[in-house]
Amino acid sequence: MLGRSVVCVGLSGVCLALFLVGSSTQSKAGACEPSIAVEPMSAGLAHLSISASCIPLRRVRFRYDTVELVRKLDEQGRIEINFDCFLGDKVPLTVTFQDGPSVPVQLRTLDLDRITMVAVVWKGTVNLDLHAFEYAAKLSDENHVWAGAPSSRWQAEERKRHDGRGHGFVSYASDGSSEGDQIEVYTFVHEPNQNSGAVTLALDYESRSSHPGDQDTCGTGLYADLEYKAFVWHQDGKVSRSRGAFAPSECNRPVGEIARYNSKALPQLFFTR
Amino acid sequence: MPLRPVLKFAACLALGAAFAAGTKPAGAGEVTLVLRAGGLTMMGELLQSNQGSYVIKSDKFGVVSVEAAKFECSGPTCPKPPASTVGIHGSNTIGAQLMPNMIERFADREGYSVEKIVDTDPEAVQYKLYTNGGKAAGLIDLQSHGSNTAPAGLQKGKAQVGMMSRPIKPEEVKAIADSGTKLATHVFALDGVAVFVSPQNPVKALSLDEIAKMFAGAIKDWSEVGGTPGKIKLYARDAKSGTFDTFDHLVLKPKNLKISAEAQRFESSPDLSDETARDPNGIGFAGFAYIRNAKALAISSECGIVSPPQVFSVKTEEYPLSRRLYLQTSAALPELGTKLISFALSDSAQETVSGSGFVNQRIEMQSFDQQSNRLAPALTVPDKEFNFAAMRELVNGLKNAQRLSVTFRFAKNSSTLDEKARADIPRLANFLKSNAGKYTEVLLAGFTDSTGTFEANRTTALARATAFKGALVAEGVPEAQIVVKSYGSLLPAGCNATEAGKDKNRRVEVWVKE
Numbered sequence: 040m041l042g043r044s045v046v047c048v049g050l051s052g053v054c055l056a057l058f059l060v061g062s063s064t065q066s067k068a069g070a071c072e073p074s075i076a077v078e079p080m081s082a083g084l085a086h087l088s089i090s091a092s093c094i095p096l097r098r099v100r101f102r103y104d105t106v107e108l109v110r111k112l113d114e115q116g117r118i119e120i121n122f123d124c125f126l127g128d129k130v131p132l133t134v135t136f137q138d139g140p141s142v143p144v145q146l147r148t149l150d151l152d153r154i155t156m157v158a159v160v161w162k163g164t165v166n167l168d169l170h171a172f173e174y175a176a177k178l179s180d181e182n183h184v185w186a187g188a189p190s191s192r193w194q195a196e197e198r199k200r201h202d203g204r205g206h207g208f209v210s211y212a213s214d215g216s217s218e219g220d221q222i223e224v225y226t227f228v229h230e231p232n233q234n235s236g237a238v239t240l241a242l243d244y245e246s247r248s249s250h251p252g253d254q255d256t257c258g259t260g261l262y263a264d265l266e267y268k269a270f271v272w273h274q275d276g277k278v279s280r281s282r283g284a285f286a287p288s289e290c291n292r293p294v295g296e297i298a299r300y301n302s303k304a305l306p307q308l309f310f311t312r
Numbered sequence: 313m314p315l316r317p318v319l320k321f322a323a324c325l326a327l328g329a330a331f332a333a334g335t336k337p338a339g340a341g342e343v344t345l346v347l348r349a350g351g352l353t354m355m356g357e358l359l360q361s362n363q364g365s366y367v368i369k370s371d372k373f374g375v376v377s378v379e380a381a382k383f384e385c386s387g388p389t390c391p392k393p394p395a396s397t398v399g400i401h402g403s404n405t406i407g408a409q410l411m412p413n414m415i416e417r418f419a420d421r422e423g424y425s426v427e428k429i430v431d432t433d434p435e436a437v438q439y440k441l442y443t444n445g446g447k448a449a450g451l452i453d454l455q456s457h458g459s460n461t462a463p464a465g466l467q468k469g470k471a472q473v474g475m476m477s478r479p480i481k482p483e484e485v486k487a488i489a490d491s492g493t494k495l496a497t498h499v500f501a502l503d504g505v506a507v508f509v510s511p512q513n514p515v516k517a518l519s520l521d522e523i524a525k526m527f528a529g530a531i532k533d534w535s536e537v538g539g540t541p542g543k544i545k546l547y548a549r550d551a552k553s554g555t556f557d558t559f560d561h562l563v564l565k566p567k568n569l570k571i572s573a574e575a576q577r578f579e580s581s582p583d584l585s586d587e588t589a590r591d592p593n594g595i596g597f598a599g600f601a602y603i604r605n606a607k608a609l610a611i612s613s614e615c616g617i618v619s620p621p622q623v624f625s626v627k628t629e630e631y632p633l634s635r636r637l638y639l640q641t642s643a644a645l646p647e648l649g650t651k652l653i654s655f656a657l658s659d660s661a662q663e664t665v666s667g668s669g670f671v672n673q674r675i676e677m678q679s680f681d682q683q684s685n686r687l688a689p690a691l692t693v694p695d696k697e698f699n700f701a702a703m704r705e706l707v708n709g710l711k712n713a714q715r716l717s718v719t720f721r722f723a724k725n726s727s728t729l730d731e732k733a734r735a736d737i738p739r740l741a742n743f744l745k746s747n748a749g750k751y752t753e754v755l756l757a758g759f760t761d762s763t764g765t766f767e768a769n770r771t772t773a774l775a776r777a778t779a780f781k782g783a784l785v786a787e788g789v790p791e792a793q794i795v796v797k798s799y800g801s802l803l804p805a806g807c808n809a810t811e812a813g814k815d816k817n818r819r820v821e822v823w824v825k826e
Binding site: 172174175177235236237239242258259264266281282283284285286287288289290292294297298301302303304307309 | 347351352382409412416425426427428429430431432433434435437438580582583585586587589590603604605606669
């Protein structure tokens with residue numbers, strides 16, 4: 040999925056918790072006092088408001104356990120991010136400014152006990168798409184949730200109210216163009232009274248399946264056996280981690296639908312009776 | 313996570329058709345390396361085959377080094393697979409989610425990290441296990457193309473574990489034995505074949521007769537079974553499937569029927585279930601774990617016993633389409649596989665079994681009230697030998713007791729326990745010993761099918777329950793705690809009109825009183 044952004048610029052609002060970070064730094068831009076505010080949000084999100092006016096347009100690295108995301112400050116040296124706490128909010132986040140300090144941040148979120156979050160992380164300038172087929176959804180159905188079908192936590196809540204079943208949304212959605220790790224996150228908001236149903240999670244190696252002749256992703260190409268990691272935050276506070284890789288594939292071989300959306304690549308969500 | 317190229321030779325090599333062209337048959341001593349994903353074949357002299365790589369000298373490419381895991385090597389100088397490679401082939405019912413969960417849980421317990429390799433074949437997944445230090449600890453090759461593929465994998469040595477959702481057939485056992493492979497059979501988990509429809513379909517229950525006729529194409533419209541008019545669409549597993557084999561054996565064959573050619577067949581149980589759930593006129597079947605988004609139907613039998621698909625009735629094997637899931641292990645199973653299977657059959661793994669949607673072998677209890685729906689069919693089914701006094705004795709004997717989910721079954725006219733029962737005896741003994749002092753009485757209630765006179769059946773049932781008592785005492789359960797009762801053909805669990813029903817009726821139930 041191309042052209043997606045995880046950065047929300049200009050988001051206003053009063054932070055419930057504000058952590059002013061008073062690091063005295065020496066950078067090319069002069070002494071700076073970067074500030075990072077954390078606002079807890081629903082659906083396992085933490086809103087980060089970052090301001091470092093002395094170092095505009097510099098990179099900011101977000102280190103969360105083994106995952107490193109890289110984003111860029113705007114012209115005013117600010118960035119707003121809805122951060123998916125897919126490892127929970129106890130795992131520290133370290134924000135490192137280019138030509139600036141490293142700042143530990145305590146994440147805060149509201150309701151990790153009512154969600155399951157699945158994050159797929161990979162490296163490389165290729166695109167993977169995480170697809171959630173909720174309740175036997177077909178590709179064209181509303182309950183097929185992925186980065187190409189815009190969704191939000193509000194839409195997930197609305198669908199939940201409508202049919203009495205949990206639903207989810209895709210928040211982070213990398214297209215392979217970011218620096219650092221690429222990441223996609225699907226967050227499922229549970230309906231407490233639900234006792235049946237299944238959500239099929241599938242991974243599409245989009246760069247390869249859409250462009251079977253792409254020499255980087257097939258045959259002996261650099262990303263022919265692309266590795267990925269999957270993290271699952273469970274309602275009970277447990278985190279499971281897994282690693283996977285795509286087997287190399289012959290170049291120019293078209294990929295069928297079943298093979299394209301590989302449900303064996305990821306854990307599945309199902310609710311027992 | 314460093315990126316690594318697949319092949320360590322020059323990336324400018326052309327792939328595809330050019331590789332197939334110009335190749336010549338391998339000569340003596342030569343090997344052929346075929347990229348598992350296809351599109352690349354190399355022939356030549358194998359110079360080296362260690363540290364996870366093959367170094368091959370070929371006329372076409374010169375000397376190249378390739379990653380061994382990505383290539384199939386054939387030829388006289390190919391290395392034998394490392395001892396820590398375990399092939400697990402067979403049932404899609406087991407392989408789609410239960411075995412993957414079991415492998416990951418096992419690896420977690422053993423401290424291994426796992427890398428899962430997914431291929432364009434969605435039913436083939438490889439698991440690479442690494443130690444904490446990053447050293448390769450083994451490879452598990454999981455292929456879930458159906459129970460019928462398990463015996464072939466074992467016979468050819470490609471698999472050391474066969475997953476089967478049906479009992480192995482005598483001719484399959486013989487073929488494997490003839491290949492020099494010794495087998496051991498294990499009951500891995502319990503399951504039921506659920507018959508399901510879309511949640512939009514108003515039908516809630518069907519008889520086995522109706523289900524058989526629907527899948528044979530003799531009943532074509534939902535209005536014929538009380539549903540909303542509409543042409544019935546059939547969804548079924550493919551012919552390699554043990555689930556289909558079970559359905560065929562328990563539903564179609566007793567009626568001398570065959571599945572309709574119009575049925576849409578699936579290799580994957582989850583795909584079949586989701587397709588059925590989407591289709592308001594669809595009906596399908598798969599293991600309990602794959603009801604997913606569909607609506608499971610209760611099944612009524614000819615003698616009026618209605619069985620909703622419930623965990624307890626699968627544990628007692630009284631659900632009409634209940635079955636056992638098996639693992640067949642070969643004597644060639646390497647240590648890694650032995651440890652995996654040992655874990656998979658242990659008490660510690662039972663949560664993974666139920667967490668994967670299957671029925672585990674832990675002992676559960678139901679009160680007499682919860683079991684009382686069995687009384688109506690027992691009273692209404694015509695049975696020339698029905699005995700009211702004995703029925704009153706049965707109700708008085710059990711009404712303050714709780715039934716355990718283990719039920720012990722016997723061959724016809726025999727007091728010999730079957731394979732699951734033999735494994736269940738120590739399980740039951742441990743349960744009773746771990747609850748020592750809680751239960752004042754363990755009641756062993758013997759039953760039979762309806763063949764023969766009532767009194768003769770009571771004698772047979774008493775012999776079975778008494779033999780079983782001896783087995784429990786031998787496992788350390790206090791003799792004074794055990795009471796043996798015999799109820800003959802009362803309270804049938806299945807229809808005596810069918811062999812499958814009679815099999816379910818020859819049993820010893822276990823009840824406890826506090």
